Every structure is written in C-alpha cells, then in structure tokens.
Amino acid sequence: DTEVTQTPKHLVMGMTNKKSLKCEQHMGHRAMYWYKQKAKKPPELMFVYSYEKLSINESVPSRFSPECPNSSLLNLHLHALQPEDSALYLCASSLRPHVPYEQYFGPGTRLTVT
Amino acid sequence: TQLLEQSPQFLSIQEGENLTVYCNSSSVFSSLQWYRQEPGEGPVLLVTVVTGGEVKKLKRLTFQFGDARKDSSLHITAAQPGDTGLYLCAVLILGGGATNKLIFGTGTLLAVQP
Numbered sequence: 239d240t241e242v243t244q245t246p247k248h249l250v251m252g253m254t255n256k257k258s259l260k261c262e263q264h265m266g267h268r269a270m271y272w273y274k275q276k277a278k279k280p281p282e283l284m285f286v287y288s289y290e291k292l293s294i295n296e297s298v299p300s301r302f303s304p305e306c307p308n309s310s311l312l313n314l315h316l317h318a319l320q321p322e323d324s325a326l327y328l329c330a331s332s333l334r335p336h337v338p339y340e341q342y343f344g345p346g347t348r349l350t351v352t
Numbered sequence: 353t354q355l356l357e358q359s360p361q362f363l364s365i366q367e368g369e370n371l372t373v374y375c376n377s378s379s380v381f382s383s384l385q386w387y388r389q390e391p392g393e394g395p396v397l398l399v400t401v402v403t404g405g406e407v408k409k410l411k412r413l414t415f416q417f418g419d420a421r422k423d424s425s426l427h428i429t430a431a432q433p434g435d436t437g438l439y440l441c442a443v444l445i446l447g448g449g450a451t452n453k454l455i456f457g458t459g460t461l462l463a464v465q466p
Contacts, residue, residue: 242394286450286453289450293450336449339400340397340400342397343394343395343396345393
C-alpha cells in the first residue's frame with residue numbers, strides 16, 4: 239500500500255469557522271508533511287513531523303495548527319482563516335525523516351475560505 | 353529570489369512534439385528530483401539524479417543532471433496528452449537531521465493538445 243489519503247477532498251469554510259484536515263498513511267513512514275499549494279505554483283512546505291514530533295514550522299500563522307496523534311495520522315486544524323488561505327493543502331510522507339526524499343503525496347484538500 | 357528556476361513557465365504543444373524543460377540554480381546540489389503533478393492530484397516522483405552528468409531514461413522521458421550539479425533538464429519525446437501536468441524539480445536542503453527538507457522549483461505547466 240503506497241497510498242496517502244486525505245479527507246475531505248473539498249472544503250468550504252467561513253472566516254469564523256473551525257475545521258480540520260486529515261491525512262493518513264500505512265506505509266510505516268516516520269516523517270509526515272503539510273504543504274500549501276496555490277494554483278499553478280509549486281508546493282510550499284508548512285510543517286514537518288519526524289517520529290510524531292514537530293521538527294519544522296516554516297513560520298506558519300497560528301491559525302494553522304498541526305497535530306500528529308500517531309505515526310499514521312496527521313491533522314491540520316484550521317481556525318479564523320483568511321480568504322488568502324484558500325489553496326490546495328497537500329499531505330506527504332517519507333520513510334526516513336532525516337532524508338526526506340521519495341515523498342509520497344496525497345491528492346490534497348481543496349480549501350476555499352469565504 | 354527562487355533557489356530553483358524552471359523554464360519555460362508554461363508550455364502548450366501538440367501531441368507528437370518534443371520538448372525540454374530546464375531547472376537552473378546558482379547553487380550546487382548533491383542530488384535533484386523531478387516530480388509530475390497531474391490535475392487534481394498530488395506530485396508523483398519521477399526520478400532522482402545524483403551524479404554530475406548523469407542521464408536517466410523513463411520511457412519517453414530523459415533526465416539529465418548538469419556536470420556541475422547546478423542544473424537539470426527533462427526532455428520528453430513524442431509528447432502525449434497523458435503527459436499534461438505540472439513538472440517540478442526539487443532538491444534537498446540540509447538543515448541538519450530532522451530539519452532537512454525538500455524545496456521545489458518554480459514549476460513548468462505543460463499542456464499537450466491531442
């Protein structure tokens with residue numbers, strides 16, 4: 239199983255809502271990533287979890303709150319977002335955190351903030 | 353200033369044509385990767401090149417790593433509509449241990465018309 243799953247596929251939320259994105263992998267990977275991608279642009283790294291611990295936060299605003307409950311699951315909690323936060327949010331995983339090569343990406347969650 | 357500049361930014365061609373995409377930097381890298389992202393999906397790893405001057409082939413795709421390990425090219429022969437997507441080069445940035453991360457190039461959006 240080389241699949242990373244993400245739910246929901248689409249999400250529309252108001253600026254006062256609280257929502258969560260979910261990512262799951264069962265490949266035994268010990269590094270998991272959140273990326274933000276605007277249309278026709280490359281993915282931008284947001285957070286990295288290594289062995290269920292947050293190892294990289296790319297100065298992401300606190301309205302985005304990541305969580306890694308176990309080695310297979312990664313969440314991104316959203317609160318008080320702005321319209322400019324509308325984007326595709328990609329989750330990825332890789333086997334070894336120290337060598338983040340061969341990342342497997344999920345299909346993403348298309349987020350629209352109204 | 354982007355670490356990895358890709359050219360062209362956009363490319364629209366007819367089925368059967370050949371094309372080359374470039375990924376350039378002023379920095380030297382130990383290795384470089386190419387990903388393809390199809391519409392509505394996450395990026396998928398195509399290849400990793402590690403040696404200066406290295407050439408790798410994947411069916412109709414030919415990847416080359418520059419001799420000085422600062423640049424790379426992707427050549428597609430007889431393009432097909434299924435090749436349509438966003439092509440991304442990526443390199444590993446060493447922050448030390450669990451802070452190593454993958455950085456993507458600016459991307460090339462390819463559309464192959466039937």
